[in-house]
Amino acid sequence: MNVPQTVVELKSITKYFGEFCANDGIDFTLQKGEVHAILGENGAGKSTLMNILYGLLQPIDGEIYIYGKRVNVLSPRVAIQQGIGMVHQHFMLVKLFTVTENIILGSEITKFGVLKYGQAEQEIEALSRKYGLLVDPTSRIKDISIGIQQRVELLKVLYRGAKILILDEPTAVLTPQEIVELMKAIRGLVESGNSVILITHKLREIMEVANRCTVIRQGKLIDTVDVSSVSEQDLASMMVGHEVVFAPIPRKISKGKERLTIKNIFANDRKGFPMLRGIDLQLHGGEILALAGVEGNGQREFIEVLAGVRPFAKGKIYLEQQEIVNPNPQKMFEFGFGNIPEDRQKEGLVLEFNIAENIVLHSSKSFSKKFFLNQEKMHSVAMKLIKEFSIKPEDSYCKCKHMSGGNQQKVVISRELFAKPKVLIVAHPTRGLDVGATDYVHHCLCDQRDQGVAVLLVSFDLDEIFRLADRVAVIYEGHIIGIRDTEKTTRSEIGLLLAGQKHD
Numbered sequence: 001m002n003v004p005q006t007v008v009e010l011k012s013i014t015k016y017f018g019e020f021c022a023n024d025g026i027d028f029t030l031q032k033g034e035v036h037a038i039l040g041e042n043g044a045g046k047s048t049l050m051n052i053l054y055g056l057l058q059p060i061d062g063e064i065y066i067y068g069k070r071v072n073v074l075s076p077r078v079a080i081q082q083g084i085g086m087v088h089q090h091f092m093l094v095k096l097f098t099v100t101e102n103i104i105l106g107s108e109i110t111k112f113g114v115l116k117y118g119q120a121e122q123e124i125e126a127l128s129r130k131y132g133l134l135v136d137p138t139s140r141i142k143d144i145s146i147g148i149q150q151r152v153e154l155l156k157v158l159y160r161g162a163k164i165l166i167l168d169e170p171t172a173v174l175t176p177q178e179i180v181e182l183m184k185a186i187r188g189l190v191e192s193g194n195s196v197i198l199i200t201h202k203l204r205e206i207m208e209v210a211n212r213c214t215v216i217r218q219g220k221l222i223d224t225v226d227v228s229s230v231s232e233q234d235l236a237s238m239m240v241g242h243e244v245v246f247a248p249i250p251r252k253i254s255k256g257k258e259r260l261t262i263k264n265i266f267a268n269d270r271k272g273f274p275m276l277r278g279i280d281l282q283l284h285g286g287e288i289l290a291l292a293g294v295e296g297n298g299q300r301e302f303i304e305v306l307a308g309v310r311p312f313a314k315g316k317i318y319l320e321q322q323e324i325v326n327p328n329p330q331k332m333f334e335f336g337f338g339n340i341p342e343d344r345q346k347e348g349l350v351l352e353f354n355i356a357e358n359i360v361l362h363s364s365k366s367f368s369k370k371f372f373l374n375q376e377k378m379h380s381v382a383m384k385l386i387k388e389f390s391i392k393p394e395d396s397y398c399k400c401k402h403m404s405g406g407n408q409q410k411v412v413i414s415r416e417l418f419a420k421p422k423v424l425i426v427a428h429p430t431r432g433l434d435v436g437a438t439d440y441v442h443h444c445l446c447d448q449r450d451q452g453v454a455v456l457l458v459s460f461d462l463d464e465i466f467r468l469a470d471r472v473a474v475i476y477e478g479h480i481i482g483i484r485d486t487e488k489t490t491r492s493e494i495g496l497l498l499a500g501q502k503h504d
Contacts, residue, residue: 004031006068007164007195008053008084013062015048017402020393022048023059024219030164030197033190037198037210037227039239041434042406043392045219046199047089050166053197054086055079066164082164085157089169089405090345091149095142099135100124103156127158132188145295147178154185165189168199169405172431177294183209201239201434203232215239240436248467249443252450255470256285257320259454260423265315267301275301276312277478283423288445288455290469290486292462294498298478299427299458300342306425306456307339308332319423333362338421340412342428342458344405348412351401355391356382358400359415385414390440406437413444424448427458442468460498462491476500 008030015023022045030036038046051057053064055073064071066082073079079086093102104120121137128135133151141149150170157165167186171179186196186209198210206213206227213230215222215238222238237243260283267276275298283289293299304310306317308327317324319335332339341347349358356379360367367378382396389410393403400408409429416424426445430438445468449455459465465472466486473483474497482497 004034006030007032007066008197009065009068010049010053011063011065013049013052013059013064015045015052015057015059017393021219023052023062024221025062026216026219026221028214028221028224030195031211032195033193034211035186035190035196035198035209037200037206037213038216039201039203039206039213039235040216041201041239041436043404044216044239044434046216047168047404049216050086050168050197050199053079054084054166080160080162083162084164084166085160085162086166087150087153087157087168087170089172091153093141093149093152095140097141098137099139099141099144099152099155100137102141102152103137103159107160124155124159127155131155131158131185131192133185145178147174147181150174150178150182151185154189163193164195164197166197166199169201170198171200171202171205172405179205203235203435206235207232217241236435239434249446251286251446251470253286253452255287256452258282259285259320260456261316261318261321263316263318265302265305265312265317267305267310267312269301275478276305279315279475279478279480281473281480283454283456285422285452285454286449287471288449288457288469290457290459290465290472291475292460292465292472292494292498293475294460297475299475302475303339303341303425303427303456303458306332306337306423307341308337333419336420336422338416338419338424340416340424340426340429342431344408344412349400349408352399354397354399355386355403355411356396358411359385359418361415362419381418385418389414389444406433409433409441410437413441417444417448421448421453423454423456425456425458428460429457430461430464462494465494466491474498 006029010026010028012025012027013023014025026049028049040046048057052059053073055075055078064073071082100117100121103124124137133155135148135151135155170182174182183205189196200206210227212224213227213235214224215235217239262279262281265276265279266274269275279302291299301310305312308329308331317327324335345351359382360378367374379396386394386396391410391414392407400411429441429445433441445455457469469486471483471485472494473480474494481500484493
């Protein structure tokens with residue numbers, strides 16, 4: 001009987017941020033040729049643990065062993081030398097560079113000071129074929145999809161010789177189709193002798209691809225289990241400490257009057273290509289209307305029009321029968337539009353600002369006193385929202401760049417709901433969130449619905465749509481090709497609409 005080779009062993013890893021204990025004496029092992037998932041709620045300490053293994057953070061106590069040898073991983077450079085590569089949740093790519101330029105950056109092959117670009121391109125092409133990560137080495141990052149960018153990040157660590165790969169929430173920004181391709185790539189990686197640590201909170205992905213799973217809760221190790229011996233429900237209960245049931249959330253009020261009316265909206269993308277081709281839509285108070293569509297069919301452009309950040313060539317927008325002319329972000333906010341964008345880091349927050357500063361971004365006038373911000377009032381409101389929305393850490397002076405993705409999302413949500421919107425535009429609100437945080441966000445949205453707010457939910461997660469939405473509108477190639485009551489339709493019917501097959 002072959003004894004599995006341990007390639008990574010972490011012993012009693014402990015890390016504090018101030019008085020906050022992120023990792024409390026955690027033990028972890030990774031075996032050769034396995035996928036070992038690390039499961040935990042946002043802020044549980046899983047990314048902190050892997051940032052320590054990769055040398056981005058230093059523990060205050062504990063030991064790291066790589067292939068049985070104790071190593072002081074003082075920097076990512078040391079980790080890379082040990083054959084460790086990390087793909088971060090938020091990609092670290094230079095948009096204007098080509099795929100090849102991004103992959104070789106910092107590891108350039110030269111001869112007599114001259115870059116051997118052609119050789120690098122050939123090596124990248126060979127790597128991409130070997131692992132089924134097919135990309136065009138000559139493409140610029142700005143011109144390729146998020147899913148292909150994910151492949152570039154994987155190729156970047158493989159190009160540097162990594163045999164131990166850390167994937168931090170790799171599916172957080174991927175479409176369902178891209179997730180299927182990534183799962184296939186992960187299987188290919190381990191079949192080729194690599195070992196993978198998968199940081200995630202998505203139970204289905206763990207059940208599909210992982211061999212073992214380590215569960216962390218509030219910085220503490222709960223257990224390490226063989227995935228084949230547990231169910232999704234077992235893992236969910238271990239993660240949050242109690243049973244989580246995703247049942248439909250009953251409404252408390254009836255749907256109200258028409259709140260938002262969209263008539264014949266046309267708009268182009270950033271290159272001037274037509275993306276919206278005559279959108280008509282009505283949204284009522286006390287209703288959640290889901291806008292579903294495969295990525296690239298115009299939903300991003302549509303919500304940017306409603307947020308006031310994208311001009312439209314033709315059409316009209318009415319709020320309670322009043323036309324909104326020449327919208328811009330500030331005007332839309334003053335009309336009563338709340339906006340939870342799909343990219344919390346780039347569009348929802350100023351990461352260098354602290355929690356309180358981000359919460360008052362829209363309404364700084366309300367917190368001003370003689371041209372100066374009223375810091376006491378600002379932080380008092382922030383602390384109230386931190387407690388109401390269970391934001392961690394509970395420190396209004398904490399910069400948002402130091403927070404987990406889930407807690408960053410809570411800051412965005414708390415700010416938008418604090419403004420008491422009439423219309424709430426929500427794009428992929430639970431992307432990258434764990435089971436507990438997802439349930440919390442869902443209840444927040446339904447609470448807004450029950451307060452009479454008109455909620456437009458943009459999502460490609462059919463489970464989320466059928467749990468929350470009263471109606472679902474499917475967008476395909478810039479057209480709304482079908483609107484269905486969720487109680488009177490099926491996932492199969494919506495799936496056909498998503499593929500452009502219209503059946504009235």
